[in-house]
Amino acid sequence: MHYDIFGDIHGHADQMEILLQRCGYKRKQGVYQHPQGRKAIFVGDLIDRGPRIRETLHLVRDMQQAGHAEVVMGNHEFNAISFHTPHTEQGGFFRDHTLAEIEQHIETLRQFKHYMQEWEEFLAWFKELPLYLDKGHFRVVHACWDPAHIQWLQNNYRGTDKAFLKAANDKQDTSGVHRVVEETLKGKEYSLPEGYSFLDKEGVPRRECRIKWWLPASPNLTLGEYLFNCPEGLENEPAGTGHDAFHYADKVPVFFGHYWLKDKKPVQQSPYAICLDYSVAKNGMLVVCSVDVVAGNMNSKFSWQQ
């Protein structure tokens, strides 16, 4: 098994092409492929923000359809499906067209302005993307691998039809769909105790912090280590093991994206968790991890491009 796993691209096709070529992929009849048959895997969030969203989608879908790549859905693809699918019962769309939503999606809308038919075809393609990949020796998901959620998806997920979109976008949903989709595509969050909050990048006060779900449970683990944006005063509190404190415990490596990491060089989060999102859309870099499984042993190596 030989794979090259790419982090969130967000329309940065230049960096993607440089890395594909560095990994040995060659463009034949327009489609990148590897002479030794390596396969690319994309962790989702192909769209929004960057300068070459349309080209990114063409390159990736062509590779996937020719059998040279696999793709999982990111929250941006899921949001796009919801944004563009009319809500037949209550009018409007499954994702409201508020300014905040439009702002997140605007580069994609702009770049497809004169290619609406093509965009419709990409939306149909998004709907077919799997929410996770289990390769036995390793796993791939956009944001978080909770074995219970993956099991739920395996038993219940039959594609993004309207019933699924309705439940997945409904914060009041009690069927479990909303939570599974949110946490798989956007990661898990921790509710801060009464009186604590932090300001997000838009300056909005929030009481839900993203957790580093990949850190193993330990009595010594503090909230300062476990939470993104841990508010002052809580840093030294124990992270705990309660409902809010999920810790991935399987001994199978998970590759994922989503977290906008800022490190100057890719680092493994834990022996069993490898985040590949280093903020290419925010002056960071695109990261690829080349994975080789030979006789049951897995070797991996990072490459990156600013």
Ligand SMILES: [Mn+2]
């Ligand atoms: Mn994401």
